[in-house]
Amino acid sequence: MTQPAIIPIIEQNPKAYRLFAPIVALLIAANIAADYLYTLFQNTAFYLSESALFSSYWILFVPLVLLQWRWMSSVEKRYLQLSITLLIAALHLVTYPGLIRLLSALFYDHTFAYWPSFQFGLSAYLVQSLVIYGYGFAVMASKKSIQSAAETIEAARVEPAVFLQTLLVKDGANTQTLLVVNDIQYFSASPPYVTIHLSHKKYLHTATLKALEAQLDNGIFVRIHKSCLLNINTIVSVQSRKNGDYDVKLTDQTILRVSRNYAANLKEKWPARPQVSLK
Template sequence: MTTQTTPYQFFSSKTALKYIIPAGLAFFIIATVIQDYTQTYLQNSAFYISESLLFSSYWLLFLPLLVLLLKFSKEKKSTTVKLSFTLLAILVHLITYPALVWALSKAFYYHTFAYWQTFTFGLSAYFIKTIIIYGFSIPAYILWQHKYRPAIVEEETGKQTHIDYIYISDNANRKTVLETKDILYFSASSPYINVYHLSKKYLYTETLRSLEASLNDRQFVRIHKSHIVNLSKIISIQSRQNGDYDVTLSDGTVLRVSRNYAKNFKLKFAEQYRLTSK
């Protein structure tokens, strides 16, 4: 029986990325050579594939510059900073391209192409393309990260990045194993955490912050500085008209969603609803 790979599985594979970028560059280089040949054929002039490949080096510059641009944009959250990096990448590309053509032609060709001659050609032939490619690279990368990155992280680690069980110790040092999917919510009760399970309430010796980092963020979400709730246990949401919300859990418990956490909560709740309704 043959297993078919879905588009999601393909694009979420880290290995696939090693082929997508080189394949894209190869496609544009080949397309440029074909375009040059077609133009010379229609104009009844001579076609030199070596020169066509030389001027196609424009596409090769995208590899290092796009990698650097996406790396910097990932580290910087400000839209202004990202725009500045994008404009800088465009400028560097347009300046470096004629220098690359000059260096390659001087080293390997009989004729050396002058810098300013190639710079003028680059502006007329590639200026709009350069702006479009760099301009759309960051939004496309953000979209890819949002849609496929979680699957790649799991593929890279080879294991789950969240816990499915927690171990509770009572006064007699007896261990109780609780499945996180059966927990309604957690609340801070320094120096402990109250664990509200379907069966009863437990005390857990952990901080809410460290526990939050261990939980599945698709299932659990922080709604208040003192509460983390299981999204699958929410049965209703009620706005307080002041930026806060009330959520009702399956056992009838009503918890407040602080306005500081409301935006993230609504995003996670909408995602949970979308996944479970499929």
């Protein structure tokens, strides 16, 4: 099985991992300082060892944040990621009183009971747990969205179109001729065939204009009529008929009609050719 494409930042970057422990230590120190200030305002006794013990809530973020990111990296569905986030937050709140009980049994004269510690953790740290793990969920979800968008763009990317450069046609009963597409002036429909017009000769070809149009460069070959596909490089001039239609004159003096339904497409592409002008 391949490793998930998105893994925790602290696994990708050892420096980030080294910063994680000092941040937790700073939060513990801030928690102890807050307890001390509270006792000052309330004029009650302050016990450093007890404050440090109950500040162990922050230590649990080290393994549980790693666990959250690893589990979330293995799923794609947003609701599953949210479920994992809520599960990790609940696991934190459930584990916290157990950690207090264990540490107090090992290092303190008095062992704190599980249930009162759980109630304290629920009232003191529920919001913090949801906010911190919720932030992890938001970061992971945004990374997944960015990755998904990038994969969609990559999947939609297509190779540059390869247009038809030559065309093999029959020239008589037993002869075939290879035509250079750029030498063709225009194609006209002659059902069930297509007539290929060069400046010096015509050929019949077993195809349809629609099929040829899909294979040819649409920046060069433009439909000017439902039955005519024109190589715009062969145009010498375009003359309006004053009714929406146009006449195009080709290099061999052939004149073709441009239907008003296709005139806009021709106007869009043909003026880009500097060797001709629109009248």
